[in-house]
Amino acid sequence: MAAQTKPVLYGYYRSSCSWRVRIAFALKGIEYEQKPINLIKDGGQQLTDQFKAINPMQQVPAVSIDGITLSQSLAIIQYIEETRPEPRLLPADPMQRAHVRIICDIIASGIQPLQNLYVLQKIGEDKVQWAQHFINRGFQALEPVLKETAGKYCVGDEISMADICLVPQVYNADRFKVDMTQYPTIRRLNQTLVEIEAFKASHPSRQPDTPDDLRL
Amino acid sequence: MAAQTKPVLYGYYRSSCSWRVRIAFALKGIEYEQKPINLIKDGGQQLTDQFKAINPMQQVPAVSIDGITLSQSLAIIQYIEETRPEPRLLPADPMQRAHVRIICDIIASGIQPLQNLYVLQKIGEDKVQWAQHFINRGFQALEPVLKETAGKYCVGDEISMADICLVPQVYNADRFKVDMTQYPTIRRLNQTLVEIEAFKASHPSRQPDTPDDLRL
Numbered sequence: 106m107a108a109q110t111k112p113v114l115y116g117y118y119r120s121s122c123s124w125r126v127r128i129a130f131a132l133k134g135i136e137y138e139q140k141p142i143n144l145i146k147d148g149g150q151q152l153t154d155q156f157k158a159i160n161p162m163q164q165v166p167a168v169s170i171d172g173i174t175l176s177q178s179l180a181i182i183q184y185i186e187e188t189r190p191e192p193r194l195l196p197a198d199p200m201q202r203a204h205v206r207i208i209c210d211i212i213a214s215g216i217q218p219l220q221n222l223y224v225l226q227k228i229g230e231d232k233v234q235w236a237q238h239f240i241n242r243g244f245q246a247l248e249p250v251l252k253e254t255a256g257k258y259c260v261g262d263e264i265s266m267a268d269i270c271l272v273p274q275v276y277n278a279d280r281f282k283v284d285m286t287q288y289p290t291i292r293r294l295n296q297t298l299v300e301i302e303a304f305k306a307s308h309p310s311r312q313p314d315t316p317d318d319l320r321l
Numbered sequence: 322m323a324a325q326t327k328p329v330l331y332g333y334y335r336s337s338c339s340w341r342v343r344i345a346f347a348l349k350g351i352e353y354e355q356k357p358i359n360l361i362k363d364g365g366q367q368l369t370d371q372f373k374a375i376n377p378m379q380q381v382p383a384v385s386i387d388g389i390t391l392s393q394s395l396a397i398i399q400y401i402e403e404t405r406p407e408p409r410l411l412p413a414d415p416m417q418r419a420h421v422r423i424i425c426d427i428i429a430s431g432i433q434p435l436q437n438l439y440v441l442q443k444i445g446e447d448k449v450q451w452a453q454h455f456i457n458r459g460f461q462a463l464e465p466v467l468k469e470t471a472g473k474y475c476v477g478d479e480i481s482m483a484d485i486c487l488v489p490q491v492y493n494a495d496r497f498k499v500d501m502t503q504y505p506t507i508r509r510l511n512q513t514l515v516e517i518e519a520f521k522a523s524h525p526s527r528q529p530d531t532p533d534d535l536r537l
Binding site: 160161162163164171173175176177179180181183184187188199200202203206207209210211213214215217218219224227238243245246247249250 | 376377378379380387389391392393395396397399400403404415416418419422423425426427429430431433434435440443454459461462463464465466
């Protein structure tokens, strides 16, 4: 499918779900435009009526592509995968695909939602402890799963959506000072992945809206 | 693919994520065995070492199928969809599939994780208010999305994974006494769906582990 115009990503440099989509675009070599939505400034630009019309969940990311606007990072990535299949982000074998999706869902349903900005704002002063608790709980489940499925990457030796979910979640864990020595497999995979160009180029420290003092 | 033995569902009658899997099996006419895991009794049977070996997230559902054990309801359902494609639970068109997945992910990442048992136990006495807050927030986003995508069902006139996610989430909303009059589209879709045999047979009130006083 040839896109008439470049896809537009509404994202935020430090949002782990926005980063997932940036990695997918980078791995597939798809050029896209970025429209930064600052989740902190002006009380949160995602809360404006203008952005609510783009994504009623008032969250980033959202992507305009092929004449429609999509939200929810994994739905976006799977749409990209189905319309721009090369290089693939899901293995061909159904059982391997299931392993990829289990890892994605442990992160995307089991960890990230419990430590995102909106929830932490509601938790208030205990937010660091809360975030650490839920990241640790998720990583304690993820570590034995990855020990079974991993090769060079999360599932075998092929980069997949699981890797796309893992790296931004480890970045969040670092922000919340989670002790990663408990998770040798997660740590080893992350160290390998962050050296790959698509993960580097899409890193929060290198986006158009990255503040100067965080820029690498 | 012909299954040698019946799939086994480790679930709990009232778990909305277990119900999702039960609906998928019912829609596809797949016979399965149930091994109930009581999330309340004995301090939570999902926390035993025995169950931790089945699902390290210590959550239901998990499914043993085709010689492997899978966790995470949407990963399970997509594996079933890819290995037992009829009747399909995802539309053929990529944009329609994206709409289905957005609805699934709003529920599975944006609502359900914030009101599941584990989180509410951590919240403590404010748990009803907390659950109502996050269900309302999610439904306020879901209502305009469904207004655009719905036909007879969540996306057009074909039952999909979106419907499988919607009905158990509305059941949870009812448990937490969310005012559903604010969400006419969600309510209308739910009313249609709960009349369908696959949704009825899989309902929490009709499972092997349903307590007698809740049985219909």
